[in-house]
Amino acid sequence: MTGTYQTLTVDLPETESEAAQDLLHEAGAMGLEVRDREGPTMPGVRAPAVGECILVAYFEDAQTAEAARAELAEAFPSARMQLAEEQQQDWSNAWKAHIKSVQVGRLWVGPPWEAQNAPADKVRLVIEPKMAFGTGDHPTTSLCLGAVDDYMATHPGASVLDVGTGTGVLAIAAKKLGAGRVVGTDNDPVSVELAKENAQDNGTPDVELSGKELTAVEGTFDLVVANILANTLIELAPLIVPKVKDKLLMAGVLAHQKAEVEAAYVNLGLVPEPGAQQGEWVRLDFHRAK
Template identity: 40%
Template structure:
């Protein structure tokens, strides 16, 4: 791809969410980067922004969006460090007791919160996305009743969830990601926050460091609906009886399908949280 592109699709919420499901379900778009958000509440307009990295991915995204009646446009992006520019304008995020910020906001961290300095680099999870905030809010609610000694963070991204666990008293925290860059960034963030959390490059839950700390009191899995469903049995095996899993990375429209997979594998629903188009589920191993 000679020129960086942004594909923008606008329309009603149900059509935008259906298009997002189509993107998530397309094997050719497994690694595609996109966001979905409410652009105009008064007019009921939702927006998908997608950033293809190849001509083939751009064509696949256009094909996935076409059936849903959205107004689709394509814009060329000028050469720039878009990630750095975006992060420089991101405000800090408050999620319950947690305050997530970047280097540009280091002077704004309150003394009364658990302050997490998270630098994204090329990894997902600055704390601004609805799924990350949902996980932090769900975890904050759980912490009001108990602590979790052993925590696993599946698909750790920047490591923010595992670091949050380590900073709130968890004695053994392990995070995994299929992306080596994310693992490196998570380790750097753990060092920045003086958090005793280990992050390893792994697909699935078979890594020796993951097995060594099992069974876990709590598992974070902020990934995608398809992998969440596929990992339902493995997460069950990694949890202690009565252990909890915080599941996110799924749209509200995908919630029933993901929950059904977990209920069928021996979990019960403890709570759910909705933020924008996203859902976070807290389930407990029976």
């Protein structure tokens, strides 16, 4: 415990908000506050300029915050940023307030301090927010959770591969909803460790979680799900497609990137289906032609 935490305040055009939020999550933000012109601003809190929004990201240490600042500066040259150190005693309330539980289909996904409020008739997944992406409340995650729930409802015992598993949320959800073999991979070793902890804590220790390359993962899977960014999904298409036995779900794609990602997978023989959209984020669904 350092006694302090870091805030990175970012002013940037509203059109870049979603992508910048995603980058901040990936860069290790423990919580994120979004101030746009849709919601009322609290008294004494600075409001965004017209056409802009303000993102306030919370980080545990200065090194991670500085690395995030540098990454954001490169990706979004027009962003204006300010790093500040805050006293730790505000920390728990400051970031916990921004982690929300979600209910998607048969699932409830949320942090431990909200678990007691989970409805008894829901399948409960408790994810402690740490240094991995996937607490459930990001649109890209909930778009996938909904489709995983739908697929598992009609394909009990199906095998599932989750590429870019983060906290393991989608893999664990699939297992809890009745999947057979479930494999999750991530190229970030910290995420793999946290996903393993989450699988243990949620009573699904048999989910196979690792940092394996897809070429080293054996077998094909009824359902493959990948919530990663558009450029990575395009890069990984030749490795993901051979793993798909029946259905592929992908998220992490902004509406304007959809056609490019879709083309990469159609070119490799998958058949697109109507997907879903939440805000600027889309989910792309495919199946393998019989």
